Amino acid sequence: MWAIIGLGNPGKRYIHTRHNVGFFFVKRVAKSWEIKLRKRSCLSKTVLTEQDGEKILLVLPQTYMNNSGLAVKCVLESREVAPEHLLVVYDDLDIPLGEIRIRTSGGPGTHKGMNSIVREIQTTQFPRMRVGIGPLAPDETATDFVLAPFEEKDFSLLNMGLSAAQKALDLILNGDIEKAMNQFN
Numbered sequence: 001m002w003a004i005i006g007l008g009n010p011g012k013r014y015i016h017t018r019h020n021v022g023f024f025f026v027k028r029v030a031k032s033w034e035i036k037l038r039k040r041s042c043l044s045k046t047v048l049t050e051q052d053g054e055k056i057l058l059v060l061p062q063t064y065m066n067n068s069g070l071a072v073k074c075v076l077e078s079r080e081v082a083p084e085h086l087l088v089v090y091d092d093l094d095i096p097l098g099e100i101r102i103r104t105s106g107g108p109g110t111h112k113g114m115n116s117i118v119r120e121i122q123t124t125q126f127p128r129m130r131v132g133i134g135p136l137a138p139d140e141t142a143t144d145f146v147l148a149p150f151e152e153k154d155f156s157l158l159n160m161g162l163s164a165a166q167k168a169l170d171l172i173l174n175g176d177i178e179k180a181m182n183q184f185n
Helices: 018-034 065-079 112-121 142-145 152-173 177-182
Strands: 004-005 039-041 045-049 052-061 086-097 098-101 129-135
Touching: 004 018, 004 112, 018 052, 018 086, 018 129, 018 152, 039 177, 052 112, 065 086, 065 112, 065 177, 086 112, 086 142, 086 152, 086 177, 098 152, 112 142, 129 152, 152 177
Parallel strands: 004 052, 004 086, 086 129
Antiparallel strands: 039 045, 045 052, 098 129
């Protein structure tokens, strides 16, 4: 079983912010698969589905970004998901809007949601997909930037990035993460 975790912040205040790109992605996947994230489990909204014979759990943690690890740890333990079958999707302001980066493992960098996950599950050995939201405006702090809503002019590039991420997800779920990295990084 795979667990696809989209990072973001719950609530209307954050719904359209750059920091919620992980939420945007998981909701987009759910819509394309014609399913809804309704169940409350592991401090998250979840849905368990099956695609091409593979069980997949889509997850939107409701813990706020900085405590995402609490939800991820619960998912791994309660659903017996191995870290190598955990895909965390989140925003990265160092990657240009419309681009994605995929890694099989690695440190959390400065992303507080990823820091929380690594702290709680005690490993960096899990796949992740970073969706670009950058560049950071020169006159803005990182916090203000990620918590600001996307501007109308950003949506075409955002959709390009989310579309690329969905194509990469298909490759990852088919066991071709290396191919996804080569094609999209």
